[in-house]
Amino acid sequence: MDPRDPQQLVDYVGSLDCIHCGLCLNTCPTYRLTGVESSSPRGRIHMMRALAEGAIEADADYADELDFCLLCRNCETVCPSGVQFGHLMEHARGALEPRRDRTAFQRLGRRVGFDLLLRDRGALRFVAVVGRAAQRAGLVGLAARIAGPAGHGLRDAPSIPPASERTRLPVFTPALGARRGAVALLEGCVMPELLGATNRATVRVLAACGFDVHVSRQHVCCGSLHAHNGEPAGARALAVETIAAFDALVDEAGAPLPLVVNSAGCGSHLKELAHAVPGEPDHERRAQALSRRTLDLCEFLARGAGAEGLAALIANVRARDTVRVTWDDPCHLLHGQRIRREPRDILRRVPGVELVEMEAAESCCGSAGIYSLLRPDDATRILDPKLEALRATGASVLVTANPGCQLQWAAGIRRAGVGVRVLHVAEVIDEFVLSAASRPGA
Amino acid sequence: MDARVVEELRAILGHSGVLAERARRVTYESDGLAFARHVPELVILPRDTRETAAAMRILHTHGIPIVPRGAGTGLSGGATPVAGGVVIGTARMRDVLEIDAENRCARVQAGVVNVDLTHAAAEHGLFYAPDPSSQKACTIGGNVGENSGGPHCFRYGSTTRHVLGLVIVLPDGEVLDLSRPAVDAQGYDLVGLFVGSEGLFGIATEITVALLPVPPVTVTMLALFRDLDAACDAVSDLIAARLEPSAIEILDELTIEAVESSVLAAGYPKGVKAVMLVEAEGSEAEVAATVDAIEPLLVARGAFDVRRARDEAERARLWAGRKGAYGAMGRVAPDLYVCDAVVPRTKLRELVRQTIAICHARGLRIANVFHAGDGNLHPNIPYDRRNAEELRRVLEAGDEILKACIAAGGSLTGEHGVGLEKIGAMEWMFTGPDLDAQCRVRDAWDPLRRMNPGKLLPVHACRETRTRDPRGGTR
Numbered sequence: 001m002d003p004r005d006p007q008q009l010v011d012y013v014g015s016l017d018c019i020h021c022g023l024c025l026n027t028c029p030t031y032r033l034t035g036v037e038s039s040s041p042r043g044r045i046h047m048m049r050a051l052a053e054g055a056i057e058a059d060a061d062y063a064d065e066l067d068f069c070l071l072c073r074n075c076e077t078v079c080p081s082g083v084q085f086g087h088l089m090e091h092a093r094g095a096l097e098p099r100r101d102r103t104a105f106q107r108l109g110r111r112v113g114f115d116l117l118l119r120d121r122g123a124l125r126f127v128a129v130v131g132r133a134a135q136r137a138g139l140v141g142l143a144a145r146i147a148g149p150a151g152h153g154l155r156d157a158p159s160i161p162p163a164s165e166r167t168r169l170p171v172f173t174p175a176l177g178a179r180r181g182a183v184a185l186l187e188g189c190v191m192p193e194l195l196g197a198t199n200r201a202t203v204r205v206l207a208a209c210g211f212d213v214h215v216s217r218q219h220v221c222c223g224s225l226h227a228h229n230g231e232p233a234g235a236r237a238l239a240v241e242t243i244a245a246f247d248a249l250v251d252e253a254g255a256p257l258p259l260v261v262n263s264a265g266c267g268s269h270l271k272e273l274a275h276a277v278p279g280e281p282d283h284e285r286r287a288q289a290l291s292r293r294t295l296d297l298c299e300f301l302a303r304g305a306g307a308e309g310l311a312a313l314i315a316n317v318r319a320r321d322t323v324r325v326t327w328d329d330p331c332h333l334l335h336g337q338r339i340r341r342e343p344r345d346i347l348r349r350v351p352g353v354e355l356v357e358m359e360a361a362e363s364c365c366g367s368a369g370i371y372s373l374l375r376p377d378d379a380t381r382i383l384d385p386k387l388e389a390l391r392a393t394g395a396s397v398l399v400t401a402n403p404g405c406q407l408q409w410a411a412g413i414r415r416a417g418v419g420v421r422v423l424h425v426a427e428v429i430d431e432f433v434l435s436a437a438s439r440p441g442a
Numbered sequence: 443m444d445a446r447v448v449e450e451l452r453a454i455l456g457h458s459g460v461l462a463e464r465a466r467r468v469t470y471e472s473d474g475l476a477f478a479r480h481v482p483e484l485v486i487l488p489r490d491t492r493e494t495a496a497a498m499r500i501l502h503t504h505g506i507p508i509v510p511r512g513a514g515t516g517l518s519g520g521a522t523p524v525a526g527g528v529v530i531g532t533a534r535m536r537d538v539l540e541i542d543a544e545n546r547c548a549r550v551q552a553g554v555v556n557v558d559l560t561h562a563a564a565e566h567g568l569f570y571a572p573d574p575s576s577q578k579a580c581t582i583g584g585n586v587g588e589n590s591g592g593p594h595c596f597r598y599g600s601t602t603r604h605v606l607g608l609v610i611v612l613p614d615g616e617v618l619d620l621s622r623p624a625v626d627a628q629g630y631d632l633v634g635l636f637v638g639s640e641g642l643f644g645i646a647t648e649i650t651v652a653l654l655p656v657p658p659v660t661v662t663m664l665a666l667f668r669d670l671d672a673a674c675d676a677v678s679d680l681i682a683a684r685l686e687p688s689a690i691e692i693l694d695e696l697t698i699e700a701v702e703s704s705v706l707a708a709g710y711p712k713g714v715k716a717v718m719l720v721e722a723e724g725s726e727a728e729v730a731a732t733v734d735a736i737e738p739l740l741v742a743r744g745a746f747d748v749r750r751a752r753d754e755a756e757r758a759r760l761w762a763g764r765k766g767a768y769g770a771m772g773r774v775a776p777d778l779y780v781c782d783a784v785v786p787r788t789k790l791r792e793l794v795r796q797t798i799a800i801c802h803a804r805g806l807r808i809a810n811v812f813h814a815g816d817g818n819l820h821p822n823i824p825y826d827r828r829n830a831e832e833l834r835r836v837l838e839a840g841d842e843i844l845k846a847c848i849a850a851g852g853s854l855t856g857e858h859g860v861g862l863e864k865i866g867a868m869e870w871m872f873t874g875p876d877l878d879a880q881c882r883v884r885d886a887w888d889p890l891r892r893m894n895p896g897k898l899l900p901v902h903a904c905r906e907t908r909t910r911d912p913r914g915g916t917r
C-alpha cells in the first residue's frame with residue numbers, strides 16, 4: 001500500500017455508490033447551516049471521489065470539510081442508494097490523520113486523549129479529580145487561555161461531578177423480584193466520571209425489571225471515539241479488548257450474555273464493530289457475534305423479556321401528576337441503529353409522562369461525540385435552532401439516550417436559560433416508575 | 443479568478459459567501475448530468491436580492507459569465523459551470539418570506555426547497571402543487587428555471603401555471619420587480635416568459651407562487667401488472683375515458699427492485715413487471731366516482747391486483763418509493779442518465795417498447811419510471827462515467843430515443859429542460875428562423891450573452907442573429 005496513492009485516502013469504491021440525487025442535502029445540519037455544497041453529504045462524497053481521481057489535493061480545506069461533518073449519519077437514513085456515509089467518513093478521517101498539519105501541541109493532545117486517557121481507567125479518574133479541582137478553583141478559564149484556540153472547548157466542558165458521584169458500578173447486581181435473565185452492561189469510558197448517575201439508574205432499572213446485571217471490571221472503552229476521529233489503530237486495539245471483555249461475561253450455560261448499552265454512540269459502534277478489525281477473520285467473526293447480541297437499552301426494554309419486565313413494573317404504579325416530556329433522537333440511535341419507535345413507546349407507557357414531539361427531534365444536537373469540544377462554535381450553531389424547538393414544546397423534561405447529547409443539551413439549556421431538565425431514558429423510568437413505586441401510598 | 447474580483451465580492455457577501463478554494467469549488471462541477479463537468483473558477487452565495495444585485499453588478503463590470511444554480515439536481519446540465527465563469531448559488535436564500543393564506547399565495551426566496559414550501563403551506567391547509575420527484579432537494583428557483591413538473595402536474599399543470607410574480611436580477615445587476623400580482627397584466631407576460639428560461643435571462647431572487655387548498659379526500663391506488671405494455675395501454679384508456687385522477691405514474695420491474703432494496707422500500711411487490719400509482723383527489727363523492735370508474739378500466743387491461751393505501755403513512759411510503767427511484771438506481775451503477783421526452787399518450791406502449799429495444803441493442807440496461815399521465819417518458823439508463831465507450835453508447839441511445847419520440851409527434855423535453863444535454867437536438871425540432879427568434883428574445887434580456895452561455899440555444903444557430911446584431915457582434 002502506497003500512502004501517497006490518493007485512492008488509499010478514501011474508500012473510493014464506496015464513494016461510487018453516490019448517484020448525486022441530492023435527497024440527503026436538506027437533512028444535513030451543516031448544509032442547512034451554510035448552504036455550501038462541500039458541507040453537504042453529496043459534496044463531501046464528491047470531494048472524496050475527486051481526491052481519489054486526482055482532481056483535488058488533501059489540503060486544509062478538504063480536511064476542514066471532513067472535520068465540520070458531525071458524523072450524525074442523518075444522510076444515511078435518507079439515502080436511497082444505500083451510501084454508507086459513516087463508514088466513508090471514518091475511513092477518510094483515518095487515512096488523512098497521519099498526513100495532517102497538526103501543531104506539536106495538538107498532536108500531544110490527541111495522543112494523551114486517545115492513547116492514554118481513553119485506554120486507562122486510572123488516567124480518566126485522575127483527570128476527573130484534577131479537572132474538578134480546576135473547575136472549582138476557577139482555573140479552567142486560565143487553562144483555556146493558555147491552550148489558545150485549541151482550549152476553546154474547555155470553557156464549555158461539562159462540569160465534573162463530585163467524587164461521591166464518580167463511583168464504579170458493581171460487577172454484579174442481582175435481579176429484584178422474579179428473575180427473567182441476565183445481561184452484561186457497558187459501563188463506558190467517561191460515563192462513570194461524568195454521568196455515573198445515569199449508569200446507576202440503568203442498573204436499578206434492569207435489576208427491577210428482573211435481570212442480573214454484570215459489568216466488566218477490566219473493560220474501559222469500546223473505541224467509538226477513536227473510529228470517528230481518525231484513529232483506526234486505537235479503534236482496533238480497543239475493539240479487540242472489548243471483544244475479549246464481553247466474551248468473558250457468560251451465563252450459567254457458558255453462553256455470552258447479551259450486552260445492554262445505554263450510550264447510543266457506543267451501541268452504534270459495537271453493532272458495526274467488525275469495521276474496526278478489517279482483515280482479521282477471527283476477530284471479525286467474534287466482533288459480529290458481539291454485534292448481534294448488543295442491544296440499546298431502549299430496544300431491550302421494548303422487546304421480549306425486557307418489555308415484559310418493564311410492563312410488570314409499570315403495572316404497579318399510578319401517576320400522581322403529569323409531566324410534559326419530549327424526546328430527542330440521538331443520531332447514533334436513530335440514524336446509526338435505526339431505532340425510532342422503541343424509546344417513544346417506552347416513554348408513552350410511563351405513567352405520569354405526557355410525550356410531545358419536538359420539531360427536528362431527528363436532527364443532530366451538535367454533541368456528536370467530542371465534536372462539541374473540538375468545534376464548540378459550530379456545535380452551538382447546530383444546537384441553537386433546536387433550543388427554540390424545545391421551547392416551543394413547552395416540555396419540562398428533555399429525554400435522550402446518549403451521554404454526549406445529555407451534556408450538550410444541559411450546557412445549551414444552561415446558556416439559554418430554559419428551565420428544562422435533561423434526563424436519560426433510564427433516569428425517567430427510575431424516577432417515574434421505581435421511585436414512584438416505592439413511594440408510600442403508590 | 444482575479445484576486446480583485448474576489449476581494450470586491452467578499453466585501454459584499456462576506457467570507458463564507460465566496461468560495462474560492464478548489465476543494466470546495468470542485469463540488470459544484472456538475473449537476474445531475476454527471477458526465478458534463480467543469481470546476482467553476484468561483485462560487486458565490488448571496489443571501490438576498492440586494493446582495494445578488496450588488497454581486498452581479500461587479501461581475502458585469504468585469505464581463506464575467508454567470509451560471510445560476512439552485513440545488514444542482516437538474517438533469518440536463520443547466521447548472522454545469524462554464525469556463526471563466528462564476529456560479530451564483532441560491533442555497534443561502536431559503537426564507538419563506540410570506541404566506542398569504544387569504545389570497546392563497548406565498549412569497550419565497552429562490553433557494554427555498556420545494557418540500558419546505560409545501561410544509562410551510564400545510565400549516566394553513568394549503569399546498570404548492572408542482573412536486574418534482576426531487577422535491578426534497580430542488581429549489582423553487584430551479585423549478586422556475588426549468589419549468590419543472592412532477593407527478594401531480596398531470597392535474598395541476600407544471601410550474602409556470604403556479605408562478606404569480608418574480609423579482610429578477612438582470613445580468614447587469616438591475617433589479618426587475620415583477621412581483622405585484624396583476625390580474626389585468628399590462629404589456630407582455632414577462633413572468634411567463636422567464637419561467638423555463640434555464641438561467642439565460644437573469645436570476646430570480648424572490649418568487650410569488652399560488653397555493654391550493656388541500657383537497658378534503660385523497661385516495662392513492664397501486665395497480666399491479668404482469669406486463670409493462672398492459673400498464674401503458676391502461677393509461678391510454680384512462681385518458682381516452684376522460685377520467686381526471688391527479689397523478690398517474692408507472693414503475694417497471696428493475697425500478698421496483700431497486701426501490702425495494704433501498705431504505706425507501708414502499709411495499710411494491712417484487713416480481714411484477716409494472717406497478718402503476720394512481721391518485722384521485724377532491725370531494726368524497728368526486729373521488730369515489732373517479733376511483734370506481736378507474737378500477738374496472740385497470741382490471742380490464744390486466745391489472746391483477748388493485749389496492750388502495752389504507753392510511754396517510756402508507757400513502758407517504760408509496761410516494762417516497764416513487765420519488766426515491768432515481769437515487770435507488772445508485773445501487774445498479776454509479777451514474778444514471780435520465781432521458782426526458784414527451785409522446786402522445788395514445789402511443790405510450792409503442793414508444794416504451796422502442797426505448798427498450800434501442801437500449802438493449804446497445805447492450806445497455808434500462809429502467810422505466812415515468813409520469814405516464816403526461817406522456818412524459820423517463821427511460822433511466824445506468825452507466826459508469828469512467829467508461830467512455832459505455833457513455834458513448836448511452837448518449838447514442840438517448841439521441842435515438844429522442845428522435846423516435848419526435849417522429850411520433852412528441853417533443854424534446856417534458857420537464858428537465860434542454861441545458862447542455864439537448865442543445866444539439868434543438869435543431870431536430872426547430873428551424874433556423876425559429877432559433878433566431880429565440881436568440882432575439884434572449885438578447886432582449888441579456889445582450890452580452892453572459893448568462894449561462896452555451897446552454898439551451900445552439901451557438902451556431904445564433905450566429906446569424908449575432909452578426910446582424912451590433913451588440914452581439916462586437917463580442
Ligand SMILES: Cc1cc2nc3c(=O)[nH]c(=O)nc-3n(C[C@H](O)[C@H](O)[C@H](O)COP(=O)(O)OP(=O)(O)OC[C@H]3O[C@@H](n4cnc5c(N)ncnc54)[C@H](O)[C@@H]3O)c2cc1C
Pocket residue numbers: 020021022473474509510511512513514515516517519520521532552573574575576579580581582583584585586587588589590591592593640641642644645646647765768769857858894
Ligand atoms: C432524483 C431526481 C428527480 C427529479 N424529478 C423531477 C421531476 O419529477 N420533474 C422535473 O421537472 N424535474 C425533475 N428532476 C430534475 C430537477 O430536479 C429539476 O429540474 C429541478 O427543478 C432543478 O432544481 P434545482 O434547484 O436543483 O436547480 P438547478 O439544477 O441548480 O438549476 C436548474 C436550472 O435553473 C437555473 N436556475 C436555478 N436557480 C435559478 C434562479 N434562482 N433563477 C434563474 N435560474 C435559475 C439554473 O441555471 C439551471 O439552468 C429530478 C432530478 C432528480 C435528481
Ligand code: SF4
Pocket residue numbers: 017018019020021022023024025041042045075078079080081082083769772
Ligand atoms: S442521497 Fe445518497 S445517492 Fe443521493 S446524493 Fe445523497 S449520498 Fe448521494
Ligand code: SF4
Pocket residue numbers: 027028029030031039040041044068069070071072073074075076085
Ligand atoms: S453525517 Fe451528518 S453532518 Fe455529516 S454529511 Fe451526513 S448529515 Fe451531514
